[in-house]
Amino acid sequence: MEVYLYIALFAPLVGSLFAALFTATPKKMFTGVIASLLIISAFVSSTILLMYILNGGEPVQVEMMTWMATGDLYIPFGFVVDQVSVTMMMVVTLVSSVVHVYSVGYMDHDKGFNRFFSYLSAFVFSMMVLVMSDNFAGLFIGWEGVGLCSWLLIGFWYHKESATWAANEAFIMNRIADLGMLIGLFLIYWNTGTLQYTEAFAAMPGLDTEILAWMGIFLFIGAMGKSAQFPLHTWLADAMEGPTPVSALIHAATMVTAGVYLVVRANPLFDLIPHVGLFIASLGAFVALFAASMALVNRDMKRIIAYSTLSQLGYMFVAAGLGAYWVALFHLMAHAFFKALLFLGAGNVMHAMHDELDPFKMGGLKKPMKWTFIMMTLASVALAGIYPLAGFFSKDLILEVAFVDHHYILYAVLLFTAGLTAFYSFRLVALIFHGEERYKLFGIHPHEAYKYMLIGMSPLLILAIIAGSFKMTYFEMVTALLPATEYHIHSHLTFWIMTIGTQLFVASSIVYAYKKYANNKITVPDGTSKMENSFAYKLLFNQYYIPYIYEEYLVKPYRELSTIFWEQIDLKIVDASVDGIAGIVYGTGEKTRAMQSGNLSTMLKWMVAGTVGLLSLAVVFGLAARYSDEIMAILSGLGV
Amino acid sequence: MFEAIAFYLFAFLTISMFYIAVTTSQALYALSAIAAGMLFISAFFFILGADFLGAVQIIVYSGAVMALYAFGMMFFDTTREVKEKHGNSMIVIGLSSLAAIMVVVIFAAPIVSSNITALYPVVDGVGNTQAVGMVLFTKYLVPFEVAAVMLLVAMIAGIVLAGKKMDLSLTLMSDAEIKDLREDQNKKVLS
Amino acid sequence: MEIGLNHYLALSAILFAIGLIGVMRRKNLLLLFLATEILLNSVNVAFAAISHYYGDLTGQMFAFFVIAIAASEVAVGLGLLIVWHKRHGNIDLDNMSTMRG
Numbered sequence: 001m002e003v004y005l006y007i008a009l010f011a012p013l014v015g016s017l018f019a020a021l022f023t024a025t026p027k028k029m030f031t032g033v034i035a036s037l038l039i040i041s042a043f044v045s046s047t048i049l050l051m052y053i054l055n056g057g058e059p060v061q062v063e064m065m066t067w068m069a070t071g072d073l074y075i076p077f078g079f080v081v082d083q084v085s086v087t088m089m090m091v092v093t094l095v096s097s098v099v100h101v102y103s104v105g106y107m108d109h110d111k112g113f114n115r116f117f118s119y120l121s122a123f124v125f126s127m128m129v130l131v132m133s134d135n136f137a138g139l140f141i142g143w144e145g146v147g148l149c150s151w152l153l154i155g156f157w158y159h160k161e162s163a164t165w166a167a168n169e170a171f172i173m174n175r176i177a178d179l180g181m182l183i184g185l186f187l188i189y190w191n192t193g194t195l196q197y198t199e200a201f202a203a204m205p206g207l208d209t210e211i212l213a214w215m216g217i218f219l220f221i222g223a224m225g226k227s228a229q230f231p232l233h234t235w236l237a238d239a240m241e242g243p244t245p246v247s248a249l250i251h252a253a254t255m256v257t258a259g260v261y262l263v264v265r266a267n268p269l270f271d272l273i274p275h276v277g278l279f280i281a282s283l284g285a286f287v288a289l290f291a292a293s294m295a296l297v298n299r300d301m302k303r304i305i306a307y308s309t310l311s312q313l314g315y316m317f318v319a320a321g322l323g324a325y326w327v328a329l330f331h332l333m334a335h336a337f338f339k340a341l342l343f344l345g346a347g348n349v350m351h352a353m354h355d356e357l358d359p360f361k362m363g364g365l366k367k368p369m370k371w372t373f374i375m376m377t378l379a380s381v382a383l384a385g386i387y388p389l390a391g392f393f394s395k396d397l398i399l400e401v402a403f404v405d406h407h408y409i410l411y412a413v414l415l416f417t418a419g420l421t422a423f424y425s426f427r428l429v430a431l432i433f434h435g436e437e438r439y440k441l442f443g444i445h446p447h448e449a450y451k452y453m454l455i456g457m458s459p460l461l462i463l464a465i466i467a468g469s470f471k472m473t474y475f476e477m478v479t480a481l482l483p484a485t486e487y488h489i490h491s492h493l494t495f496w497i498m499t500i501g502t503q504l505f506v507a508s509s510i511v512y513a514y515k516k517y518a519n520n521k522i523t524v525p526d527g528t529s530k531m532e533n534s535f536a537y538k539l540l541f542n543q544y545y546i547p548y549i550y551e552e553y554l555v556k557p558y559r560e561l562s563t564i565f566w567e568q569i570d571l572k573i574v575d576a577s578v579d580g581i582a583g584i585v586y587g588t589g590e591k592t593r594a595m596q597s598g599n600l601s602t603m604l605k606w607m608v609a610g611t612v613g614l615l616s617l618a619v620v621f622g623l624a625a626r627y628s629d630e631i632m633a634i635l636s637g638l639g640v
Numbered sequence: 641m642f643e644a645i646a647f648y649l650f651a652f653l654t655i656s657m658f659y660i661a662v663t664t665s666q667a668l669y670a671l672s673a674i675a676a677g678m679l680f681i682s683a684f685f686f687i688l689g690a691d692f693l694g695a696v697q698i699i700v701y702s703g704a705v706m707a708l709y710a711f712g713m714m715f716f717d718t719t720r721e722v723k724e725k726h727g728n729s730m731i732v733i734g735l736s737s738l739a740a741i742m743v744v745v746i747f748a749a750p751i752v753s754s755n756i757t758a759l760y761p762v763v764d765g766v767g768n769t770q771a772v773g774m775v776l777f778t779k780y781l782v783p784f785e786v787a788a789v790m791l792l793v794a795m796i797a798g799i800v801l802a803g804k805k806m807d808l809s810l811t812l813m814s815d816a817e818i819k820d821l822r823e824d825q826n827k828k829v830l831s
Numbered sequence: 832m833e834i835g836l837n838h839y840l841a842l843s844a845i846l847f848a849i850g851l852i853g854v855m856r857r858k859n860l861l862l863l864f865l866a867t868e869i870l871l872n873s874v875n876v877a878f879a880a881i882s883h884y885y886g887d888l889t890g891q892m893f894a895f896f897v898i899a900i901a902a903s904e905v906a907v908g909l910g911l912l913i914v915w916h917k918r919h920g921n922i923d924l925d926n927m928s929t930m931r932g
Contacts (some may be wrong), residue, residue: 180919329900370711598929599854599924599925599928600924600927600928601857601924601925602859603857604854604855605731605732605735605855608735608736608739608851608854608855609735611737612738613737613738614744615742615743615746616738617737618742618746619742619745620745622746643834644833644834647834647838651842654846655842655845655846655849656855658846658849658850658869659846659849659876660852661851661853661866661869662849662850662856662862662865662866662869663867664859667861667862668908669861669870670865671865674865674868674869677869677872678868678872681875681876684839684842684876684879684880685879686878688839688879688882688883689857689883690879690882690883690891690894692891693875693879693891693895696876696895697898698900699870699900700897700898700902701868701901704902705868705901705905708906708909709861709864709865711909711911712861712912712913713861714910715912715913715916716861716912716916716922717835729856732849732851732852732855732856733852735846735851735855736847736849736850736851736852736855738850739847739848740844740847740848740851740873741841741843741844743847743874744840744841744843744844744847744877745846746901753864771888772888772891772892772895775888775892776892776895780892783896787899787900788898789898790900790903790908791899791902793903794902794903794904794906794907795906797906797907797910798907798909798910799908799910800912801907801910801911801914802909802910802913802914825912830899
């Protein structure tokens, strides 16, 4: 089994390094193919490992080598395949295989084709390190690795000002959160003396609750950055500047779920501090509603899906915060499938529409892009949580968790958000695929994507439909590691009322969205309609003015402060002293240049002078050594 | 008493000879003064009982080295007066005196503090030459041989350096011939 | 009046100073070489005197090797001087300024 573990871990790295060899050369088809094949081999290995774990095998744990061993600190490069990490491995490798295959087509005309695959495979490797590590240090390595790859990929089109800005924004926001994460790790090491998951968690029940709470809070700050929770959420929407496959893989299916994975992985810690968990759940519910509301009015296809991702991450945190870790992980998995599918579908549309992102300028695309239409509709249905697709099983479960735990406010918020989710998803679908063919105004002739791209997407489609049926198998497997809390509503009547009520509410939202946006009267908004001038619309459209507030109250003062420091301290003190030293050296050289007249006689004179100097020193030191006692006596007499 | 007279006499002679050697503007005078100075130095060696060293001094310095200088002078036009511009002579004198005093202080320091002991004591009843020979060929055999090799190397180097183009005499050639020769040399260097 | 070690060391210092004066003020390379011989000799005197007053032959040995080195130096130095003279037609120190910085 260890062989499969290593293949799953290192095949992406090999692919990345291989593609990296050709980064400076023009597009080579084989780099994409080989990188894809290696990812697929990692996927196959993960599947074998999953089968092994499913059949009751012991978790595979290997220690590849020692990384740090100084004093009491011992950190190995250790990897573990247990029930939780194998789930994540499956999600990561499956989605990344699909995205790799898809990218071969999507990036077809891009100059950075080889570079793209190098980055993408490097990302998969980092993500595998993140999920497979058996200690917090390894997790942190992977954590930073995915951050780096995310930066590289968001800024992939580095010639675009907006892309580099978005990349830097994402990286800096993540760095802020990573500081919290690091502090959390230090706290863990300080108090438990180890970073290995099993040992650290075993030591935790004996610790003070306050310390545990701080550990949990700092770890969660790290998770907030990666998973783009409020108030560090702005980067995720801007990250959509990257190529669409990147958005699908990193900013929907895998990297952003790392925060959820961390909370799930650290479940023994969060079980001990339920009040922090409740905070996490509340924040999650708030983000779910907050992001969904922004998605309602946005006019950028990818941003709408990004906000939807944000909202679904909120759901996951509600589940994780309430202690239903397996539910959170299950929703993570199901969400990865349909959200990646949705993004890849959006990529097809973008390709067809020549990078047009405003759904109001599309319309009626269902005819030329039949398969994409079917896929995106099904993915949206799954996202909305209609029976029997994947979203129903995972999302409804979260609602039940909130209900059963008597957090009725959370339940109400999540239920309302579910309605919003359905509305904005189908607003998007309706605007893109139904109604009048508005794109003709812009002279675009849309075409369906390559066949192999569609075939590559099909596994995601199938999983988005049937993932719910794995629920019991998954539950049995994963509860070997996670708390096996089952959430049953005691009264059957309540259960049915809730389920059917939710379904009806969601379905009515879908119908309303269709009714409003699928007709032929939709035109490209020009900012004159009554709705567009309402306060609520403006608030939502400008993302609650949060980017504006950040810009105005954080970035600008910081810049002014930096300018002051630059002008006052850097230029006048630091630079001046450095320049002064250089000036002294230069001036001395200039003055003593006359010494080097090239005249040997002068040189001889200088040589003698130097000899005299050195001899005098020798005499002085010799005398000082000889009369050291006397000198000490004199000095002590002087009071030194 | 006799020793003191001899010391002061020879000290006076040596200093005056060497003073002439460094101040005269005639190269030939300087050479003769140095040769005389070397001879007087050997007198100190004899006073100090280092007979062998004194003999070597006369043979090597006054004989061989001075002869070498004399031969060397034949190559150069030394009959004309040596023109030298002199800068600040106070600096020169001051520096050299300081350096000399420093050297002496450093030499004398361990003697004054009398913390050196004789490694190879002079044996009573044995002549100086014999004693020197015994030490030279036992304790200092390797340095002695190395010195011999060094002298050989220096000899060969001297021959090679001075012996180049001995078939040509630049003083007997016309200016045009010398110019051609120079150009030939430049071509060789360039190629 | 007894002649002691200090007398010899003083003599040696005077000779050394004269040699240094020569080294510093001579512009003719040949005469400069002569001045260096004075330096070497002054040190030889000191060696021999110390050797005598401490009854130790090491000083004489040193003086002996110094003479050997002086002889080699003269041989090589004169050879180089001849080569220089052939090239440039003079042996004036002030004309050798190729090391001008």
